[in-house]
Amino acid sequence: xKETPKFAVLGGGSWAxxxxxxxxxxxxxxxxxxxxxxxxEHLKKEEHNPNYLSSVEFKPSQLMLSNDINEIVRYAxxxxxxxxxxxxxxxLKNLTxxxxxxxxxxxxxxIVPETSLIVxxxxxxxxxxxxxxxxxxxxxxxxxxxxxxxxxYLTIACADNEKAMLVGNNLSCDYIKCTTSDxxxxxxxxxxxxxxxxxxxxxxxxxxxxxxxxxxxxxxAIREMKRYVKKVHKMKRDINDSxxxxxxxxxxxxxxxxxxxxxxxxxxxxTVKSAQMEMxxxxxxxxxxxxxxxxxxxxxxxxxxxxxxxxxYEILYEDKNPKKVMAKLTEKLN
Numbered sequence: 377x378k379e380t381p382k383f384a385v386l387g388g389g390s391w392a393x394x395x396x397x398x399x400x401x402x403x404x405x406x407x408x409x410x411x412x413x414x415x416x417e418h419l420k421k422e423e424h425n426p427n428y429l430s431s432v433e434f435k436p437s438q439l440m441l442s443n444d445i446n447e448i449v450r451y452a453x454x455x456x457x458x459x460x461x462x463x464x465x466x467x468l469k470n471l472t473x474x475x476x477x478x479x480x481x482x483x484x485x486x487i488v489p490e491t492s493l494i495v496x497x498x499x500x501x502x503x504x505x506x507x508x509x510x511x512x513x514x515x516x517x518x519x520x521x522x523x524x525x526x527x528x529y530l531t532i533a534c535a536d537n538e539k540a541m542l543v544g545n546n547l548s549c550d551y552i553k554c555t556t557s558d559x560x561x562x563x564x565x566x567x568x569x570x571x572x573x574x575x576x577x578x579x580x581x582x583x584x585x586x587x588x589x590x591x592x593x594x595x596x597a598i599r600e601m602k603r604y605v606k607k608v609h610k611m612k613r614d615i616n617d618s619x620x621x622x623x624x625x626x627x628x629x630x631x632x633x634x635x636x637x638x639x640x641x642x643x644x645x646x647t648v649k650s651a652q653m654e655m656x657x658x659x660x661x662x663x664x665x666x667x668x669x670x671x672x673x674x675x676x677x678x679x680x681x682x683x684x685x686x687x688x689y690e691i692l693y694e695d696k697n698p699k700k701v702m703a704k705l706t707e708k709l710n
Contacts, residue, residue, distance in 0.1 A: 381452075381454050381479070381542070382452045382453050382454070383403060383406055383407065383452055383546060384407025384408065384409065384440070384448045384449075384451060384454070384456070385399070385406065385407070385408050385456045386445065386455060386456065386457050386458060386459055387409070387410075387458030387459045388409075388411060388412055388415055388425070389428050389458065389658075390519040390657065391458050391519045392410075392459075393519065393523075394429060394432075394517075394519035394522035394523060395483060395513070395547070396408055396439070397429075397432050398522065398546075398547045398548075398549060399546055399547065400434065400435070402548075402549065403438075404438065405439070405440055406438060406439055407439075407440040407442075407448045407451045407452045408439050408440065408441050408448070409442055409445050409448040410442075411467070412427075413443050414426070415427060419434060419436060419439070419441060420441065423435070423436060429520070429522075429523045431523055445473075446470070446471060446472055449478070452478070454478070454479045454481065454542070455475070455478050455479070455480050455481070456482075456483055456513065457480065457481070457483065457484055457495065458483045458484060460484065460486070461484050461485070461487060461495065461664075462489060462658060462660070462663045464495065464498070465489070465498075468503075474503075475503040475504075475505050476503065476504045476505055477509075478509065479509050479539055479542075479543075480499050480503075480511070481511040481512065481534075482499075482512050483513040483514075484660075485514075485567040485568055485570075485571055485664070486571070486660040486664045486667070487568055487663070487667035487668070489663055489666070489667060492667055492671060494565060495512075495564065496510045496511075496512060496564055507560070508534075508535050508539075509536070509539070510534070510535075510560065511532065511533055511534030511536075511539060511540060511543060511560065512531075512532075512533040512534070512560055512563045512567070513531075513532055513533075513543070513547070514531045514533070514563050514564070514566070514567045514619050514623055515529070515531070515567070515626060515627075516528075516529060516618055516622035516623040516625065516627075517529060517530055517552075518632040519632075520632040522551070522552070525551040526551060528552055528553070529552075529553045529554070529555070529622070530544070530547060530553070530554045530555075531555055531557055531563060531617075531618060531619035531623075532544040532547070532555070532556050532557070533556070533557040533558065533560045533563040533619070534558070535560060537556060537558065540556040540557070540558075541556060544556055555618070557619060561608065561609040562605045562609055562611065562620075563619050563620075565608055567619075567623060568660075568667075568668065569601050569604060569605070569624075569668060569685075570597075570601070570624040570627045570628070571627060571659070571660050571661030571664050572635075572661045572664050572665050572685055572688055573593075573594070573597035573600075573601070573624060573628055573684060574635035574639065575635050575636070575638055575639035575642070575659070575661045575662070575688055576593060576639060576684050576687065577590055577593060577594070577628040577629070577636055578635065578637060578638060578639020578641075578642070578643060579639040579643040579691065579698050579702060580593060580643065581636070581639070582639065582642060582644040582698075583643040583699055583702055585702070589706070590628075590629075592709050592710075593709065594624065594625065594629075596683075596709045596710070597624060597684055598616075598620070598621050598624055600681070600682055600683070600684050601620060602615040603680040603682070604668070604672065604682060604685075605620075606680075607678065607679070607680045608671075634655065634657045635659045635661040637655065637659070638651055638655060638659035638661065638662065639661075641654065641655075642691065642698055643698055648662070648692055661688075662692060665685065665689050665692055665693070666689065666692075666693055668682075668685055669685055669686065669689040672685065683705060683709070684705065687701050687705040
């Protein structure tokens with residue numbers, strides 16, 4: 377890799393905007409792919425993203441903006457993908473530039489629905505990116521708190537520790553602390569699963585369950601996460617580390633959590649479609665629920681015990697009554 381590699385972010389949402397903000401603290405120029413021409417023109421004139429984290433101000437001279445994904449991929453050596461998993465497959469159809477030879481990091485919390493693969497596996501399988509060139513950026517960290525420059529922590533996972541350090545050093549600043557990990561798959565699966573558990577927490581809140589139940593739910597969720605991740609990728613890991621437990625807690629409890637918000641609406645009686653229409657941001661946990669459930673069921677007798685995922689799947693995809701499903705779930709928790 378070059379001595380001073382060029383970085384680019386692909387995605388126009390709140391988390392993408394937050395990551396660009398972090399990179400701008402350290403780099404002279406940051407590439408930024410946004411599909412919306414309007415958002416790009418607005419950024420150039422008004423110096424902020426019109427749709428997400430509009431309080432964050434940028435210097436347009438510091439940004440290499442484009443709505444051409446191939447132009448941004450050609451420009452950068454390190455690519456950070458922050459396109460929601462539900463839209464990644466379609467977005468990448470426009471890609472003609474090779475990803476092989478690039479360092480590709482995912483800050484996406486989900487499974488690609490069309491291939492049922494976590495994002496790292498998707499890039500390896502369909503774009504020939506070697507595993508040593510693939511990494512994951514996970515929390516616990518909310519974009520809204522990055523915008524407010526509140527102290528936040530990131531976990532940067534990559535099989536190649538030098539690449540993890542490179543990305544971590546360029547995201548670190550006074551209000552961002554980064555640690556590295558070699559558990560790429562575990563970190564990525566955990567980032568996907570915690571969104572499902574946040575939906576469960578939201579549904580429980582919407583139904584009127586209190587803090588006492590929420591604590592039991594989160595306690596069971598981290599144990600369920602441990603069982604699930606161990607089944608898909610067995611290695612030595614401490615599930616109580618920030619990348620797993622910390623990310624779960626902030627997503628399950630925070631008022632900034634879109635997945636918790638989505639679940640809360642379901643608990644209050646919204647249909648899935650009406651809740652999605654009401655929200656301006658994508659709740660990745662909705663898509664993750666189906667993928668995680670199907671992936672586990674495909675393991676047959678070797679599947680992990682996942683009562684929480686199963687319950688959320690029944691509510692979101694089998695249109696079962698949230699009140700009745702959650703009441704049954706309470707009998708399975710301890």
